[in-house]
Amino acid sequence: MSLRTLKLVLAVVIASFLLSAVYISSLVVERQNALKEISRYNIAWLASQAVSEFARLEQRLNAFSVPGSDVDEDEVQLRYDILVSRSKLLTDGQFEAFVQLDPERQATVKGLNDVLAAVHPLIEQLDTPGNAEKAYALLREHEMPLAGLASAANHYGGQLVAADQQELIRLHWLFSGLAACLIACGIGLMALLGWHNNLLGRAHQELRSLTKDLQTTSGELENAHKALSFAYRELQNRNEVLQAQELELRTQNERFDAALNNMSHGLCMVDADQRVIVYNARFAELFGLDDTAQPGTPLESLIGALEHRQAHGASALRQISAEQEDLMRTGRGASFIQEDPGGKTFSISHQPLTEGGWIAIYEDITERRRAESQIAYMAHHDALTDLANRVLFRERLEQALASAKRRGNSLAVLCLDLDRFKDVNDSLGHETGDLLLKAVSARLRSCIRDGDLVARLGGDEFAVLQCVVHEPHDCASLASRIINIVGMPYEIDGQEIVIGTSVGIALDNEAKLAPDQLLKHADLALYRAKSDRRGTYRFFEPEMDAQLQARRLLEADLRKALANDEFELYYQPQINIRRHEISGFEALLRWRHPERGMVSPAEFIPVAEDIGLIAPLGDWVLERACAEAANWPKDIKVAVNLSPVQFRNRALVESVDKALTRSGLSPSRLELEITESVLLQDNETTVATLHQLRELGVCVAMDDFGTGYSSLSYLRSFPFDKIKIDQSFVRELTSRADCLAIVHSITRLGASLGMITTAEGVETEEQYQQLRAAGCTEVQGYYFGRPQPARDLVFSLFVEERREAL
Amino acid sequence: MLTVKLKRNIVSLVFLLVGAMGATAAGAQSLGTPTEKPILTVSGKISTTNKDNTAQFDRAMLEAIGMETIETTTPWYTGAVKFEGVSLDKLMKHIGASGERAVFVALNDYSSEIPVEDFAKHNVILALKRNGEYMPVRDKGPLFVIYPFDSKPELKNQTFYGRSVWQVAKIVVK
Numbered sequence: 001m002s003l004r005t006l007k008l009v010l011a012v013v014i015a016s017f018l019l020s021a022v023y024i025s026s027l028v029v030e031r032q033n034a035l036k037e038i039s040r041y042n043i044a045w046l047a048s049q050a051v052s053e054f055a056r057l058e059q060r061l062n063a064f065s066v067p068g069s070d071v072d073e074d075e076v077q078l079r080y081d082i083l084v085s086r087s088k089l090l091t092d093g094q095f096e097a098f099v100q101l102d103p104e105r106q107a108t109v110k111g112l113n114d115v116l117a118a119v120h121p122l123i124e125q126l127d128t129p130g131n132a133e134k135a136y137a138l139l140r141e142h143e144m145p146l147a148g149l150a151s152a153a154n155h156y157g158g159q160l161v162a163a164d165q166q167e168l169i170r171l172h173w174l175f176s177g178l179a180a181c182l183i184a185c186g187i188g189l190m191a192l193l194g195w196h197n198n199l200l201g202r203a204h205q206e207l208r209s210l211t212k213d214l215q216t217t218s219g220e221l222e223n224a225h226k227a228l229s230f231a232y233r234e235l236q237n238r239n240e241v242l243q244a245q246e247l248e249l250r251t252q253n254e255r256f257d258a259a260l261n262n263m264s265h266g267l268c269m270v271d272a273d274q275r276v277i278v279y280n281a282r283f284a285e286l287f288g289l290d291d292t293a294q295p296g297t298p299l300e301s302l303i304g305a306l307e308h309r310q311a312h313g314a315s316a317l318r319q320i321s322a323e324q325e326d327l328m329r330t331g332r333g334a335s336f337i338q339e340d341p342g343g344k345t346f347s348i349s350h351q352p353l354t355e356g357g358w359i360a361i362y363e364d365i366t367e368r369r370r371a372e373s374q375i376a377y378m379a380h381h382d383a384l385t386d387l388a389n390r391v392l393f394r395e396r397l398e399q400a401l402a403s404a405k406r407r408g409n410s411l412a413v414l415c416l417d418l419d420r421f422k423d424v425n426d427s428l429g430h431e432t433g434d435l436l437l438k439a440v441s442a443r444l445r446s447c448i449r450d451g452d453l454v455a456r457l458g459g460d461e462f463a464v465l466q467c468v469v470h471e472p473h474d475c476a477s478l479a480s481r482i483i484n485i486v487g488m489p490y491e492i493d494g495q496e497i498v499i500g501t502s503v504g505i506a507l508d509n510e511a512k513l514a515p516d517q518l519l520k521h522a523d524l525a526l527y528r529a530k531s532d533r534r535g536t537y538r539f540f541e542p543e544m545d546a547q548l549q550a551r552r553l554l555e556a557d558l559r560k561a562l563a564n565d566e567f568e569l570y571y572q573p574q575i576n577i578r579r580h581e582i583s584g585f586e587a588l589l590r591w592r593h594p595e596r597g598m599v600s601p602a603e604f605i606p607v608a609e610d611i612g613l614i615a616p617l618g619d620w621v622l623e624r625a626c627a628e629a630a631n632w633p634k635d636i637k638v639a640v641n642l643s644p645v646q647f648r649n650r651a652l653v654e655s656v657d658k659a660l661t662r663s664g665l666s667p668s669r670l671e672l673e674i675t676e677s678v679l680l681q682d683n684e685t686t687v688a689t690l691h692q693l694r695e696l697g698v699c700v701a702m703d704d705f706g707t708g709y710s711s712l713s714y715l716r717s718f719p720f721d722k723i724k725i726d727q728s729f730v731r732e733l734t735s736r737a738d739c740l741a742i743v744h745s746i747t748r749l750g751a752s753l754g755m756i757t758t759a760e761g762v763e764t765e766e767q768y769q770q771l772r773a774a775g776c777t778e779v780q781g782y783y784f785g786r787p788q789p790a791r792d793l794v795f796s797l798f799v800e801e802r803r804e805a806l
Numbered sequence: 807m808l809t810v811k812l813k814r815n816i817v818s819l820v821f822l823l824v825g826a827m828g829a830t831a832a833g834a835q836s837l838g839t840p841t842e843k844p845i846l847t848v849s850g851k852i853s854t855t856n857k858d859n860t861a862q863f864d865r866a867m868l869e870a871i872g873m874e875t876i877e878t879t880t881p882w883y884t885g886a887v888k889f890e891g892v893s894l895d896k897l898m899k900h901i902g903a904s905g906e907r908a909v910f911v912a913l914n915d916y917s918s919e920i921p922v923e924d925f926a927k928h929n930v931i932l933a934l935k936r937n938g939e940y941m942p943v944r945d946k947g948p949l950f951v952i953y954p955f956d957s958k959p960e961l962k963n964q965t966f967y968g969r970s971v972w973q974v975a976k977i978v979v980k
Contacts, residue, residue, distance in 0.1 A: 049914065
C-alpha cells in the first residue's frame with residue numbers, strides 16, 4: 001500500500017472517529033434526556049403523596065371531630081390546601097398523560113377534584129357541627145379509587161422504569177458497540193500509524209540513504225570538481241608554459257632567422273635525401289640563388305637551375321658539391337678551400353649530420369686571401385727598402401741550410417752595417433737617412449747573384465745570404481764588392497754623401513749550425529771588423545765566440561752575485577798630509593767569485609753597466625759603505641764611487657738619502673766620487689743631480705782628473721769639493737818632469753778654486769814627499785795602506801805605521 | 807485592564823463593607839416578633855433567635871430582609887416565571903447561621919438538604935411571589951426554594967430540582 005492510500009485510509013478512519021464521536025455525543029444527549037425523563041418526575045411518588053395527603057386530611061377531619069383534640073380549623077384548612085395543590089399536579093404534565101391512558105383513572109382524578117370542590121364549603125365552615133363528619137364521609141368514598149390510582153401509578157412507574165432501563169440497555173449496547181468500533185478503529189489507526197511510521201521510517205531510511213548517496217555523490221562530485229579544477233589549473237599552467245615556450249621558440253626562431261640571415265657566412269643544410277632544408281641570405285648571395293629556390297628543393301636541381309641561368313656561383317657550387325659528396329662517402333666533417341675558376345675563393349666547413357644530410361658554412365675568402373698574402377708579404381719584407389726582413393731572412397736561411405746540408409755545399413751569411421749612419425741621420429735628417437738606406441739597398445741588391453738574398457735586419461743593419469760558396473774567397477770577394485759599392489758616394493737631394501761599411505762573414509763549414517748561430521757569428525765578425533778598422537771585412541773565428549761565451553757566463557754569475565752576497569767592500573785610507581792622519585777611506589767594490597776568486601772591478605763593472613745591474617749594485621755599495629762608516633770615528637769620512645750609468649737613474653739622489661737615513665751617517669762624512677764621463681752625458685740633468693746631492697750635505701769629488709778630456713769647463717760647471725789626481729801622474733812623478741809639473745798645476749788650481757786635491761796611487765816615500773812639496777792636500781796609495789775589509793780597518797796612522805814597521 | 811480590575815476590587819470592597827454594616831446592624835437588632843402567623847421557623851445552629859431557640863418569621867419580616875427577583879423557566883411551570891423572594895444567603899446571615907447544611911422541611915413533611923454554600927454561590931432565593939402574586943399553599947406556597955436555573959446550565963439538573971422544595975415551612979441549620 002502506498003503512502004497516499006495509507007493517508008486516504010487514515011483520513012477515513014479519522015472521519016469514522018469523528019462520526020462516532022458525534023454520534024456518541026448525540027447518544028449521550030439522548031441518554032441524558034432519557035435519564036431526565038426517568039428522574040424528572042416520579043408518577044408513583046406523586047400518586048403516593050396524593051394518597052398520603054388525602055389520608056392526612058381525613059385524619060385531621062376525624063381528629064377535628066373528636067373534642068379535645070389539638071387539631072384546629074387552620075390545620076384542616078392547611079391539609080386541604082396541600083391536597084388541592086396536589087390535585088392540581090395530578091391534572092398536570094406527565095401525570096395527566098398517565099391519567100389519560102385509562103378512563104377509570106380519569107374518573108378517579110375527576111372524582112377527587114369534584115369531592116375537593118364539594119368539601120370546600122364544608123371545610124370553610126368547620127365550626128358548624130357535622131360539617132367535618134360530612135366532609136370525611138364525602139372523602140372516604142374516594143379513598144379506594146385513589147389508592148387504586150396510586151397502585152396503578154406505581155405499576156406505570158415501574159413500566160416506565162423498565163422501558164427506560166430497556167432504553168438504557170439499548171444505549172449501553174450501542175455505546176459498547178461504538179466503543180468496540182472505536183477500539184477497533186483505534187487499533188486499526190495504531191496499526192495504520194505503525195505502518196505509516198514504518199513506511200515513513202522506510203522512506204526516511206531511503207531518504208537517509210539517498211542523502212548519504214547524495215552526500216557521497218556530492219563528495220565524489222566535489223572530488224571530481226577538485227580533480228577537474230586541479231587538472232584545469234595544470235592544463236592552464238601547461239598552456240602557459242607551452243605559450244611561453246612557443247613565444248620563446250618564436251623569439252628563438254626569429255633570432256635564429258636574424259642570426260642566420262645576418263651571418264657573414266653562407267649556411268646551407270641538406271637532409272638525407274639531398275634536399276636543401278635551410279639556407280641563409282648570404283648563401284643565396286654567394287652563389288647567386290634567386291627567390292625561386294625554396295627550402296625542400298633537391299640540391300642537384302638547385303645547382304642545375306643555377307647553371308641554367310648561368311649564375312655567377314654555379315660552377316663554384318658544383319665543385320663544392322662534388323667535394324662534399326666525396327666527404328659524405330667517408331662520413332666525416334672537414335674544412336676545405338675551393339678556388340673558383342672565376343677567381344673567387346671559398347672556405348667551406350662541412351659537417352655531416354647524425355640523421356643523414358649535412359650542414360656547411362661557406363665563406364668568400366677571396367678578399368681575405370688577397371689581404372693575407374699582402375700581410376704575409378709585409379710580414380716578410382721591409383717596408384722602406386722592400387728588402388726581405390729578418391723573419392724572411394731567417395726562414396730562407398733555414399731553408400738554405402737544409403738544402404745545403406742535402407747537397408753538401410756551403411753557404412755564408414754576411415752582416416754589415418753602415419759606419420756613422422747615426423751621424424747622417426742626426427745631421428741630415430731621417431728622411432735623408434731613409435733615402436740613403438734605400439739607395440744602399442739598391443746597390444746591395446745589384447751585387448748579389450740570383451738565389452742569394454739581401455735583407456734589412458733593422459736600422460742600418462743588413463745581411464746577405466750567399467747560398468752557394470765554394471771557398472771562403474767567394475765570400476771575401478763579395479764582401480769587398482759590397483764594401484766598394486756601398487762606399488761609393490751617393491747623391492741624395494743634391495747632396496753628396498759618403499758612407500762606409502764593415503762586413504762580418506760567417507760560413508757554415510760546420511754543418512750543424514743553427515740559423516741564429518750563423519747570424520750571430522756573422523754579427524760577431526762584423527763587430528770585430530768594426531773594432532779593428534772600419535771599412536773592412538772579417539771572417540768569424542771560434543775565439544770570438546769563446547769571448548762571447550765568457551762574457552755570457554760572467555753576466556749570468558753577476559746576476560746571481562748580489563743575491564748570493566758575493567760582493568764585498570774594501571777600504572783604502574786617505575791621509576791628510578798636513579795633519580798627518582787618516583781623514584777618510586775610499587770604498588772599493590770587490591767581487592769574490594765562488595770559482596774564480598776575486599774579480600777585478602774593471603772587468604765586471606762595465607758588464608754590470610751593460611746588463612743594467614749597476615743601479616742595484618750602486619745602491620748596495622752606498623748602503624753598505626754608509627752603514628759601516630757609521631761605526632767609525634766621527635771625523636773619518638767615506639768615499640763612494642758613482643758610475644755614469646747611475647746618474648741616468650733618476651732615483652740616485654733618493655738612494656743616497658735613503659742610505660744616509662738608514663745608517664744614521666752624517667751627510668758631511670759621505671764623499672761621492674764621479675769621473676768626468678758623468679759630465680759628458682746630458683749635462684744639465686747631471687749638474688742638477690749633483691746640486692741635489694750637494695743639498696743633502698754630501699761632498700762631491702772629481703775622480704781620475706787629468707785623463708780623458710779633462711776639460712776645465714767641467715770644473716766650472718760644478719763646484720767640486722775635491723779633485724783626485726789620477727794615479728798615472730803619480731806613478732811617474734819621480735821619473736818624468738812633466739808629470740810633476742801637471743801635479744803642481746792641479747794642486748795649485750785646486751788651491752785657488754778652494755778644492756781639496758788628493759793624489760792617488762802613492763807607493764813610495766819619495767812620491768809622498770814630492771806630493772807634499774807640491775802642496776797636495778791628501779794622498780792615497782799602497783804606501784799608506786792597501787784596501788782592507790771594514791773589520792780590519794785601523795783609524796790611526798800611528799798604528800798603521802807601526803804595523804808597517806812590523 | 808489594571809484600572810478595570812482595581813475598579814472591580816473597589817466595588818467588591820464597597821459591597822463587602824455595606825454587607826458587613828448590614829450584618830452588624832442586623833445582628834445588633836433583635837429579629838423582632840412576628841405580628842402575623844409565622845410562615846417560617848428556622849432552628850439549629852443559629853445565633854439570632856426570637857422564640858424557643860428558633861427564629862420565626864412572618865411574611866413581613868421576610869420581606870423586610872430584602873426582596874430579590876429571579877426570572878427563569880422551571881419544570882413545574884410552562885414558560886418563564888418571575889419569582890420574588892428573600893435571598894437565602896442574606897437570611898442565613900440575618901440569623902447568624904453557622905452550619906454547613908440546611909434542611910428544608912415542607913408542609914407535607916417532605917424534606918431536602920441543601921449545602922449552605924449554595925446560597926451565596928447560586929444566589930438562591932426563598933420565593934414568596936410568583937409573577938407578582940403571593941403564592942398560596944394551594945399553589946406551592948407560601949415559600950418556594952428557587953435556583954436561577956436559566957443563568958447556569960449546570961443548575962438544570964435533578965439535584966437542584968430536588969433541592970427546590972416548595973411549601974417550605976421550616977429550615978433546620980446543621
